[in-house]
Amino acid sequence: MTGFRLTSSPLDALRPAAFGADPSGERMARIRRSPHFADGVFTNPAGTERTPSRAMLKFLPTYFRAEERARRAPAGSVPVHPTTVADLAVPAASGLRLTWMGHSSVLAEIDGARVLFDPVWSERCSPFAFAGPKRLHPVPVPLRETGPLDAVVISHDHYDHLDMPTVRALARNTGAHFVVPLGVGAHLEHWGVPEDRITELDWHEQARVAGLTFTATPARHFCGRALRNTQHTLWSSWVVAGPAHRVFHSGDTGYFPGFKDIGAQYGPFDATMVQIGAYSEFWPDIHMTPEEGMQAHADLQGDAAHGVMLPIHWGTFNLAPHPWEEPAEGSVAAARSHGARVATPRPGQPFEPADGDGLPVDPWWRAVAARPATDAAERPAEPEARPKVSLRA
Secondary structure (H helix, E strand, C coil): CCCCCCCCCHHHHHCCHHHCCCCCHHHHHHHHHCCCEECCEECCCCCCCCCHHHHHHHHHHHHCCHHHHHHCCCCCCCCCCCCHHHHHCCCCCCCEEEEEEECCEEEEEECCEEEEECCCCCCECCCCCCCCCECCCCCCCCHHHCCCCCEEECCCCCCCCCCHHHHHHHHHHCCCEEEEECCCHHHHHHCCCCHHHEEEECCCCEEEECCEEEEEECCCCCCCCCCCCCCCCCCCEEEEECCCCEEEECCCCCCCCHHHHHHHHHCCCCEEEEECCCCCCCCCCCCCCHHHHHHHHHHHHCCCCCCEEEEECCCCCCCCCCCCCHHHHHHHHHHHHHCCEECCCCCCCEECCCCCCCCCCCCHHHHCCCCCCCCHHHCCCCCCCCCCCCCCC
């Protein structure tokens, strides 16, 4: 992985606010002290060979091929859960409830506290309101109606995980504390989040908020929001533990052996929220296929049958060349082969992982896929397992 040295330029004053801000001062000094920062950049727990920027010239012809573009979006309206607000008004009976809002945005109610992961409520995941990947379904519930929030957790600073208008609204209308990886606080302060409402963590550092313990854990990815991707902000997965329940959110990551270490140190988990979409042979190191995501769940749990896996990072934005429904189909197939429990809620459909007979498992996506499956023989096969790339230290 390569990075760029910070340099000042008159053009910096003209860049969009959504680009955020580069870390500086004591924040940058803390970054330089991180054991995961070397040669001027943050580094991965296992070397990353290929990222989207390096493969873009090869990827673009595939992206614009008409017949494949049609498969990358639903043919009909995605069925958003209709009673999310009313459902969330009733306390979780078990003490743990998850509501997938689409893509990687999840509201987690954990032992009386409420945590919102990677909230993106904008119409596009982009620095511009007029261009960039557009939503394939509406947000299940207005941001102001999600109820009181104790914490907002950000996995990294890419636009489909860190959304400036959403952050500004949360800072203005809630008292939520923001828990983020090292360096990401510079973006938040640039957008008006008070410094005393931001906690930045390096991998394996912890913070206590609203009776919960938040731990930043490793991930295999990269960062960047502007033309100069300095690699000066960290990317993380997250462990959140309460008195009775604990969950894992993967953020964006390629598969790597460290999932077993995370599980051994912080698991097992009542639920894992694992990225299984926007994968491609053009960037195999930084996003997982459904089979890899299920293997990560098994590694985290020690036993794939423990807890529930919620597939995330699919269904909401068109970010990769695979068919729209393929991540869901692949996750169901992988769960079957691993003997795991997987939840497949509609966007906005709350569920409690402890409710064994009440987990949402209806394959709702088949009714709106561009090429709907009518029987088992016609259902899309799960993505072919990729050979593991070389994991350089």
